[in-house]
Amino acid sequence: MSTTTLDRKSIRNSVGPGPAFHRVLNSEFIKFRTLMSTLILLASTALVMVGFAALAAWGTGQFAEQATQDPQAAAAIAAQGGDLAVTIPTSGIAFAQLILGSLGVLLMSSEFTTGMARSTFAAVPRRLSPLLAKLIVVVVSAFLLTAVSTYIAGLVSLPIVDNYGLKLDLGSSQSIKLLLVNSIYVAAVAAIGMALGTIIRNSAGGIMSLVGIFFVLPIAFQLIPGDFFKEASKYLPTNTLNPMTAVEHVPDTLEAWQAALVLGAWVVVPVALAMILLKKRDV
Amino acid sequence: MIEAKGLTKVYGEKTAVGGVSFTVQAGRVTGFLGPNGAGKSTTMRMIMGLDAPTSGSVTVNGEPFAQHKAPLREIGALLDAKAVHTSRTAYNHLLAMAATHSIPKSRVREVIEMTGLGDVAKKKVKGFSLGMGQRLGIAAALLGDPQTIILDEPVNGLDPEGVVWVRNLVKYLASEGRTVFLSSHLMSEMALTADHLIVIGRGRIIADAPIAEIITGKGHARTRVRTDQPERLMQLLAGTGVSVEVHERELLEVSGLDPRGIARAALDNQVMLYELTPLQASLEEAYMELTKDEVEYHSHITTGASVPAQAGGK
Known part of the structure; x- marks a missing residue:
């Protein structure tokens, strides 16, 4: 009897480190960077951001050139504060949010569709820790990728707008504000995507819900008559971006701080629901 | 553990x-x-x-x-x-x-x-x-x-x-x-x-x-017996818990009695045996036997519920 106790004790002592959070984070980062599909989505985001910025630079240049002959166009430019070029680097943001939001969905839904979840949660039975680690990985990479892509998009646009005699200052406070707020916004969309992927556990369903929230609802809310939907439309996540980046408050939109809070709620509520369901449901 | x-x-x-x-x-x-x-x-x-x-x-x-x-x-x-x-x-x-x-x-x-x-x-x-x-x-x-x-x-x-x-x-x-x-x-x-x-x-x-x-669980051990007087042997072995299957005219499979018991009964009654082989059940057979009980157990519960008077009957 005494020998068995002794044996068991020696086995216990030899048991090494367990899944502390930094190790789970490292594991999730390995998973993130070892999937070709993830890398393709990241690369296409950068490509779309830069490509759209170049197109927008060209289009804006054409428009400005016309304005020199057309007093009506000139008036339109003046109405926008005169700074036409500043939003060029973030022209592709609608597509970036779709791609990186889908990436958020896929990173979690693929765990369930492939069966990987059984390996993941057998290694780390405290299930919130892989979810948090995944959230950190996707949020940080979405933020960094959007920020870097926006900056590169700006650099690529510079010679084009220069050609039309327009001025684009990437170091201006409005340029920096646009870069940061758009990057935070895309990171938030990625987090919402991951929450949807955790709740729905299905790639197609998760991406469709994401598209529903970000592309279908805004249009539907505009089409449905009545003040309620007009008012509610302000609280959709897509419509929080403009108030947060506006130079001055535009009437009949949310204040910047209100918009930030609304976007925050759009992240916190689905993520909290995802956490509860992940803990409760069988894998 | x-x-x-x-x-x-x-x-x-x-x-x-x-x-x-x-x-x-x-x-x-x-x-x-x-x-x-x-x-x-x-x-x-x-x-x-x-x-x-x-x-x-x-x-x-x-x-x-x-x-x-x-x-x-x-x-x-x-x-x-x-x-x-x-x-x-x-x-x-x-x-x-x-x-x-x-x-x-x-x-x-x-x-x-x-x-x-x-x-x-x-x-x-x-x-x-x-x-x-x-x-x-x-x-x-x-x-x-x-x-x-x-x-x-x-x-x-x-x-x-x-x-x-x-x-x-x-x-x-x-x-x-x-x-x-x-x-x-x-x-x-x-x-x-x-x-x-x-x-x-x-x-x-x-x-x-x-x-x-x-x-080798209970009831699974069987013995293969060859004799030129199968009917006589079957009569001798008939008793509680012993069952005999006739495979060929002179080939029997006996369960519920060990080879020694079979040989004893044959010797006492002058019946000649020309084969006496203990058979070990395969796991398949043992498993079939086990799951058969499980099925019977379930059907017994259902009939038992509708016919309670059956208890004790044989």
Whole structure:
């Protein structure tokens, strides 16, 4: 009897480190960077951001050139504060949010569709820790990728707008504000995507819900008559971006701080629901 | 050691596992045998904390799975050969799992070599055969050098060489004093691999005994007898608990009486025997016998309910 106790004790002592959070984070980062599909989505985001910025630079240049002959166009430019070029680097943001939001969905839904979840949660039975680690990985990479892509998009646009005699200052406070707020916004969309992927556990369903929230609802809310939907439309996540980046408050939109809070709620509520369901449901 | 107490899992109206209790001891290979859909995989998922039991509990080495500080180092499991993202390479899959417990890369390479995946480790799992998938699952189970190993249908899809390899591997792991719990619906495989058998059918434990005991269990031992006076012998042997099957004119199979008893009866009555061979039931037969009882048990409950007066009748 005494020998068995002794044996068991020696086995216990030899048991090494367990899944502390930094190790789970490292594991999730390995998973993130070892999937070709993830890398393709990241690369296409950068490509779309830069490509759209170049197109927008060209289009804006054409428009400005016309304005020199057309007093009506000139008036339109003046109405926008005169700074036409500043939003060029973030022209592709609608597509970036779709791609990186889908990436958020896929990173979690693929765990369930492939069966990987059984390996993941057998290694780390405290299930919130892989979810948090995944959230950190996707949020940080979405933020960094959007920020870097926006900056590169700006650099690529510079010679084009220069050609039309327009001025684009990437170091201006409005340029920096646009870069940061758009990057935070895309990171938030990625987090919402991951929450949807955790709740729905299905790639197609998760991406469709994401598209529903970000592309279908805004249009539907505009089409449905009545003040309620007009008012509610302000609280959709897509419509929080403009108030947060506006130079001055535009009437009949949310204040910047209100918009930030609304976007925050759009992240916190689905993520909290995802956490509860992940803990409760069988894998 | 794995200990299940009243473990129950109900899905809607279907009871997948109905209050099973069993203990899987260290130092031997325990087989978990039952037909497909009997509740083996559900039980194993509950052991691994992936499915929450509807009621009851299960502990591994004295603690619920999720309470262990380093789960991969305590319990390694192959629950499903497809518990992998198939677009990742085998090496990267193992590397990501190892990272959660700071298991070194050298150990990852070690289990890859041990499971014979050396040539395909850098290839995507998508292109793996079922057998290679099983080997990868076994590699993942061994990653943390765990004290307890759970393998759900490990020989599924393996080639004959792989089957022998798994058989030797689990025996070796058990000989090192580890707890090995192995499920299969292949009785022949269990007969060769397991030391102890837990038989499950319709979510209930039907038998929990050393494998030898299940094979030679009561009523299963038979004796083949050849005699030129079969009718006379049958008359002599007729009695409580003895049954005789006539296979050919002079060939009988006797159960319920050992060879010595048969020989004694024949000698006393001057009946000549020209063959007397003890037969050992195969695990298949023992299993059929066990599950037959299970079926009868269920139908008895239903008839018993409608005809209560039957009690005591024969």
